[in-house]
Amino acid sequence: xxxxxxxxxxxxxxxxxRREKTGDIFSDPTETRLKQTQTLGYSSFCLFFSLxxxxxxxxxxxxxxxxxxxxxxxxxxxxxxxxxxxxxxQLQAQFxxxxxxxxxxxxxxxxxxxxGEVGEVAELFQWKGEVEEGxxxxxxxxxxxxxxxxxxxxxxxxxxxxxxxxxxxxxxxxKMELNRIKYPASKVRGSAxxxxxxxx
Ligand SMILES: Nc1ccn([C@H]2C[C@H](O)[C@@H](COP(=O)(O)OP(=O)(O)OP(=O)(O)O)O2)c(=O)n1
Numbered sequence: 001x002x003x004x005x006x007x008x009x010x011x012x013x014x015x016x017x018r019r020e021k022t023g024d025i026f027s028d029p030t031e032t033r034l035k036q037t038q039t040l041g042y043s044s045f046c047l048f049f050s051l052x053x054x055x056x057x058x059x060x061x062x063x064x065x066x067x068x069x070x071x072x073x074x075x076x077x078x079x080x081x082x083x084x085x086x087x088x089x090q091l092q093a094q095f096x097x098x099x100x101x102x103x104x105x106x107x108x109x110x111x112x113x114x115x116g117e118v119g120e121v122a123e124l125f126q127w128k129g130e131v132e133e134g135x136x137x138x139x140x141x142x143x144x145x146x147x148x149x150x151x152x153x154x155x156x157x158x159x160x161x162x163x164x165x166x167x168x169x170x171x172x173x174x175k176m177e178l179n180r181i182k183y184p185a186s187k188v189r190g191s192a193x194x195x196x197x198x199x200x
Contacts, residue, residue: 085169088158096159107163114156121149 083091096102124146125131135143161168182195 085158088155089162092155092159093162105159105163107160110156110160110163114153114160117149117152117156121146121153124149 096105124142131137135146138146158168161171187198188195
């Protein structure tokens with residue numbers, strides 16, 4: 001486990017230094033590392049969020065299956081294979097190029113647009129109280145609105161990652177590996193505590 005952590009750490013350092021050498025993104029090395037870490041963390045969070053939410057919308061028609069402890073959980077759905085994240089990046093690049101909108105799509109503007117769209121997702125849930133997985137009580141219109149807002153989140157997230165030179169699919173794999181190391185299943189199974197709350 002320690003070895004894989006070291007490998008990931010070494011890869012991250014090497015990747016940051018390579019970008020510094022080529023003059024990518026930020027000129028100050030410390031700022032480069034800090035900003036990339038922050039961006040990567042935030043981007044990964046938003047990606048997990050939008051994918052998890054999309055999965056819950058799609059889940060609504062699935063039957064429930066019992067788990068070991070007697071509770072029931074909906075069966076997992078799977079996404080369409082296409083478009084993948086690179087396809088989405090290219091489609092959005094084409095969309096912005098055709099409109100000469102790159103002049104507005106700098107990282108900070110994209111971040112604000114992304115946060116705005118996350119707010120629009122939140123608005124759909126506002127005042128509904130706890131919502132059951134699969135959204136069985138939602139109308140078709142509400143479900144459609146959610147799928148559109150989640151798509152807006154993903155589109156801006158992918159473009160933000162591109163404009164920050166974060167290779168998002170690779171970053172997600174790296175972050176998930178870090179998550180596995182931080183939260184070993186053998187240690188945390190069944191508990192939602194933050195890793196900082198564990199004693200050892
Ligand atoms: N300058 C812009 C404006 C829009 N879009 C694209 C990306 C989003 O997927 C979508 C966002 O469009 P709107 O800002 O019109 O937001 P909504 O579609 O959410 O509309 P509304 O705010 O009315 O719900 O369009 C974009 O790339 N760049």
